[in-house]
Amino acid sequence: MTPAINVAKKAKVAFNIHQYTHDASADSYGTEAAEKLAVAESRVFKTLLAKTDKQELVVAVLPVSHKLNLKSCASAVKAKKAVMADVVEAERATGYVVGGISPLGQKKRLKMVIDQTAKDFETIYVSAGKRGLEIELSALDLASLTGARFADILAS
Template sequence: MSSAPGTPATVALDAAGVPFTPHTYAHADTASSFGEEAAALLGLDEGQVFKTLVVQADDALVVAVVPVSGTLDLKKLAAAVGAKKAAMADPALASRRTGYVVGGISPVGQKARLRTVIDETAELYDTVFVSGGRRGFDIELAPADLARVTGAAFAPVARG
């Protein structure tokens, strides 16, 4: 279906019959803001490029997908998933549970399927960009397809 690099994300999308477009770019080892790097190198609006964050919501891990132009509002995310409080998950735990390295965590094809919330601004675009499962690789797909393949809900969880 695609000529994308084989990552768990692309395998999952192909298996689900979800159309996507792969985009690779030259990731710099010195980059620390991976989503902003992707937007800049792919020539995209930062509102259309989304970062995948793993959050501890009460005693469960949850995935938040928010635009790189903003930040995650932990209180809004907690409310969206019915939790009392939320905090960023330990990066090592996030890597273990998703099967991806930090900076390359994709919302798709995770080792353990986690509850996922996508910021509602994704619905403003025909397509959005998310990590394809490694640094230097994004996938472009329709927000509705991203929600369907991850079992995600849309909610206002970003600010800025």
């Protein structure tokens, strides 16, 4: 069990766990998850961390097939701009390793923004806290469990 799965269990939300054998040579963790689980990339969401001009870490959850619009992400949390967070800082704040960072069960409660396209699906897939492990749940449940807000954070 990972902290992410424990959060979903404790909250008694509907979820499914999907496991696959992670290939260490994969170029993209998210694309690998979509391919191995035979799920459209638009339903598999990655978890990225950005740092705002206010020196706050922000969690961005967006489809693996897209890039993060850092300005939109910053705007969603009332900051002027943001840059991608340092890997070590992201791992320290979340308690997870890159490629397995889940939006659920992080060590620190950070501001979180989920791309609004997540609401287009009955369920989405996000990391369950380790490479090769995904949790499928509704975007509304994910937002409720994390205190996230929805916004358009995709780069054009």
